[in-house]
Amino acid sequence: MKTAIIGAGIAGLASAVRMAVQGHEVDVYESADGPGGKLSEFQLGDYRFDLGPSLFTMPQYVDELFRLAGENPGDHFQYERLPIVCRYFWEDGTRIKAHAAAADFAAEVAQQLEVPASRVMDMLADAAHKYHVSGQTFLEKSLHKVATWTNMGVLKALFQIPGLDLFRSMNAVHESRLQHPKLVQLFNRFATYNGSNPYKAPGLLTIIPHFEHHFGAFLPRGGMYSISKAVYELALRQGVRFHFNTRVDEILVNDGQATGIRIGQQAHPYEQVISNMDVFFTYRQLLPRQKQPERILKQEKSTSALIFYWGIQAEFPELDCHNILFSEDYPAEFAAMEKGTMYADPTVYINKTSHLVAGDAPAGCENWFVMINAPCDAGQDWDTLTAQTRARAIAKIGRILGRDVRTLIVEERVLTPPLIESKTGSHLGALYGTSSNSPMAAFMRHPNFSRQIGGLYFVGGSAHPGGGIPLCLLSAKITGDLVALG
């Protein structure tokens, strides 16, 4: 079967491998000049930066692609488990090292916050329980096929399990279980892993720390881009053809069946089309004459971000790969984002890889990826917000780390929500597609197939099961299974 894939983001690449392994003849069309989409890299002077994702969980979903193709993953893709998944900093001098090992993390929290270690252990046990009850159902299957529910017969049961905390907020769950404002803030932060608001998102998202403290956080050898590169090279070995600098202009449909794509004036026939583009733009730009699923397209988006890529001419040994400098008022920070603006005292995330990946920065220097959560683009004055946020982030780093980084920044690039949209095609600059702020969010993402158009499939962060590298890889897996079933 001839299959066209639109977009070489991580889900498009994984789909290409899966289709090729199923014996399809596969072409991938990508408007950028190389693979990866949000998961790509760039060089700024002597510094290397990953463009988007910095946190890598569930590497087994990448390994699975090599095994499917009959290869040994370790021959092509290597990664290390991080012993400390994050360092947390507050303005009053409190610091917590989040060890990957749950017991060590709980002991550190007990020591720094003077709370019983059992609070953390119980919270993580609860996350594990939620994952086992619901993880497979919500993440690894199409929620939009009757077979999922008739075979498993679980939907009704799931909604009757109060322990899943579907109908109270993540923050409410944390407040009742953790009972210490800093610990609540630390666990609330996991909502941002899929661009949600902990004060609105359902308590089911308290599942997220299970990924980091049970399965682990990892760094690929060579940096995050190695994920895209490894899967891209695997696809090439499977015979997939890539067409870079090639924007697809239309998905051709005849009699309710996808029949190919159009690039400029040229039609290219295919029996099957997989869109790795944002679902919103797939409909608005490539299927303008087809019925638009307005309810899905108008859903609330996940948050976006302001990102500063800084080449830093100094070393900060107190910083690890992932670091969080917390806002003094987390609810106010999310309330500001709800209003479409940036808070005066933002939480600042600093990621660096130069101490772990040789060549990412010159000797004695560091590559900082500084990210501040931001609302999606609604026409705000981003020049002003960027300048304000840059100054506030620098001031916060100065207060917490005791050094003025202004004079240490020797390279700089900035990414704003409008630039995230224009560079990676994410509607309004959302990092993770639609938000997970409602209990029904899992059911309201676009399915991995089209209900109206035969032979048309959707993969990537804006389709089921959602954004983030692991879920994008699962979207390719679910789609591969749907295609195989016919």
Ligand SMILES: Cc1cc2nc3c(=O)[nH]c(=O)nc-3n(C[C@H](O)[C@H](O)[C@H](O)COP(=O)(O)OP(=O)(O)OC[C@H]3O[C@@H](n4cnc5c(N)ncnc54)[C@H](O)[C@@H]3O)c2cc1C
């Ligand atoms: C700043 C940032 C930080 C993030 N941090 C993390 C993190 O730490 N961990 C994590 O797991 N996830 C993170 N994410 C989310 C993660 O990056 C995304 O969910 C994931 O990479 C999206 O992959 P995708 O397969 O949906 O495709 P995308 O990466 O969105 O790629 C889609 C591709 O389609 C191409 N395209 C669009 N239109 C066309 C067209 N008409 N013709 C041809 N090609 C087209 C685009 O050029 C693009 O390359 C982050 C995202 C961002 C932006």
